[in-house]
Amino acid sequence: METTFAPLETERLVLRPMTMDDAEDLAERRSDTTTAQYQAWRAPYSVERARELIASMESQPGPLPGLWYQLAVERKRDGKVLGDVALYLSGNGRTAEVGFTLHPWARGHHYATEATARLVDYAVFDVGVHRIEACTHPHNIASVRVLERIGFLAEGIRREAYWVEDEVSDDAIYGLLAREWIARREGD
Numbered sequence: 001m002e003t004t005f006a007p008l009e010t011e012r013l014v015l016r017p018m019t020m021d022d023a024e025d026l027a028e029r030r031s032d033t034t035t036a037q038y039q040a041w042r043a044p045y046s047v048e049r050a051r052e053l054i055a056s057m058e059s060q061p062g063p064l065p066g067l068w069y070q071l072a073v074e075r076k077r078d079g080k081v082l083g084d085v086a087l088y089l090s091g092n093g094r095t096a097e098v099g100f101t102l103h104p105w106a107r108g109h110h111y112a113t114e115a116t117a118r119l120v121d122y123a124v125f126d127v128g129v130h131r132i133e134a135c136t137h138p139h140n141i142a143s144v145r146v147l148e149r150i151g152f153l154a155e156g157i158r159r160e161a162y163w164v165e166d167e168v169s170d171d172a173i174y175g176l177l178a179r180e181w182i183a184r185r186e187g188d
Helices: 020-031 047-058 111-127 141-150 178-187
Strands: 013-017 068-075 081-089 095-102 131-136 153-164 167-177
Touching (some): 111 131, 111 141
Antiparallel strands (some): 068 081
């Protein structure tokens, strides 16, 4: 199936469907231990595994209920891929979950905030979701700051609810309602 998802743009970024040309970059990013420590994969992350993930994204025309859809985050000024953002739609399409991962060298420039805010715009205004969620390890302060900057509210901790292979950790839950996002955008 050919991807029909139109790229999303911000002032500095383009969020576009991943292609096989992104496989080595994705594997490199996911192989970084500081990136992997709070994620659902272990480092190192193989190029073959990255190709399999990208192939599953290429088989989707865009976000579909019950599936994750990842987009490469590319800097406009030089075309450099900084990381990726992901959107998961619930079975009924009314709730979305967002995620983001950047290369270590791309952090600290508010790219994750800008890209994730654009993904929330898409989920609210184009998909029509009612609620957006995000989950992170409670000690992942950088991700917590991104979520709070966008307007997500801490809703609680699911104790020992997140498994990576045989290790379990707590999972911090954040939520944002579409009406809160719309009010925030109207106030800009």
